[in-house]
Every structure is written in structure tokens, then in C-alpha cells.
Amino acid sequence: MILLWEIDTQVDPSLLSLMQTAADAALHAEGVTRSCAVSVRLCEDEAIHEINREFRGVDRATDVLSFPMVNYPKGITAGRADKLLRRALDDELNACMLGDLIISVPHILAQAAEYGHSPQREAAYLLVHGICHLMGYDHMVDDEKRSMRVMEEKILASIGMSREEQTGLISDEALLALAVSARERSYSPYSGYAVGAALLCADGRVFQGCNIENASFGLTNCAERTAMFKAISEGADEFVAIAIAAEKSAPWPCGACRQVLNEFAPDIRVLVTWDGNVDEAPLSELLPHGFGPKSLA
16 A cells, blocks of 8 residues: 655654555455555644544544545445545556545554553554545444454454554465565566565564665665565564565575575575465575574684
């Protein structure tokens, strides 16, 4: 999913990375196969208070506001509304515009403290809650509320951020889907070979990456290294699995990526998907007799 950010206040960058992953997971959980976009504004309480008063007649700050672009029939959500999504296609983005979200950063921090979980979990939840509204879910009556809560928890559980256990590890299927989503952000004008990766940390976090090419070919960076470097820069240091997605051939890691993975996770599981196929191998099989930190002892 394309997130169009408007950030009016100071935000921990790790929240943005997690929210992107949560947005991609939301489309997968709903069964939406079209590329979609959402405008996301992160702001202070004063700004969301003013918007809440102007558009809803409610004179107070709140945690999240959603403004859908698609008018779904009652009981129908985005996964069963492909024709409606097609009408919301933004030609410039080449994606279906679902709508706008406004999220209060002070509410993220305050509610995380109140409920006893991390700001990351609260940020992911508020984004997922808002996107569910943009996909046609609501909570005005009990039946609708139950359906929306089930979908929210399904999405959060798929990225290891469920209410019950924030460190639960996601399924291979969900990890592969996140790699496919990351592939959509590939910058590969020279090779035309788009690759996405999703790196699963031992603490349940997922970091996505795509290949980023350069006119000076030697400066190109692979999807696997993009994801790994993002994770290391955010303080992650233990890794369980990495999923890698391409379109027409198996995207096994290149030698440089195998060496980088071996530096931090010599026992990591490597999953690849292409053209409907899935395969798996341990890194130790892909890089036998690998040279790593222990070799220097």
C-alpha cells in the first residue's frame, strides 16, 4: 500500500516503518489484490481537535479520524468491492485511493501508556483501525463491531502485534505477502527485475526492503540488504526468517546478501516466492562454510 505521509510533529521513525508494514498486511488480510493508497497525517492534539470539531461537530481531540473515498454498500467491504475500488483509481499514483487518515501522535503515546503496551503496537492499531474504516468496516452496531474487531486482530496478529502477544511470530504466508508488497516499491529501472524482502526479527518485528538500483550500477542495493540495514539501524539484532519475492524467477539471495545475512543470522530461514511458487532453504545451505564474526576469533 502507498502511504502518503503528512507529518506535522515529531515522530519516532520506527513507528512509520511499522505502520507501513501494517498497511500492507491490511490489504493482504482483506484479500485486496489491487494497489491502493491512503493519505496519512500525523499531528498534535490541537490539529485533530480542530478537524474533529469542523467535520464531525465533536469539540475534543481524538486518536484517529478516517475519511473514506469509497462508498461501500451495507455489509460489503473492500475485499468484495473490486469494481468500486477500480473507480477510485488515481492515475498519477496508479493506485486506488481509499481515503484519508488523521492520527494524533500524543494519543499514540498516552494510550500506549494507559493500556500497558508499546507505542509501536498502539501506532499499528490506530492505523489498522483507520484503514479498516476506509475498507468499509464500522462499529456502530454490535455485529459490525465484532466483524471489525476480528479483522483488526487478524491484521495485527499477522505482523506479530496482536493484543494477546506482541512478540508472536507471523506465518510464512504473511511474511511472503509482505515481501510481495515491498516489491511494489522497488526502484529497478535498469534491470527491470523488481525484488521485495520482509525480514522477521526474533522479537516479532518485520522490516521490509526493496532493491534500489543506481545509474552507477555498482551502487545498487538489494532488497535483502535494504531490509537488514533498516532492522539493524532500528536496534534489531536477532533474526528468524527472511522472505524474498520476485515475479518470473526464483530470487535466491546474491552472494553479497548471503554474506550480510550470515553476519547477523547464520541460521536464518530463507523463503522465496515467484510466479506462484514458494521454496525454502536455510542460509547455511546457501552459504556453506560461510565466513563470519566467529571466524575472526
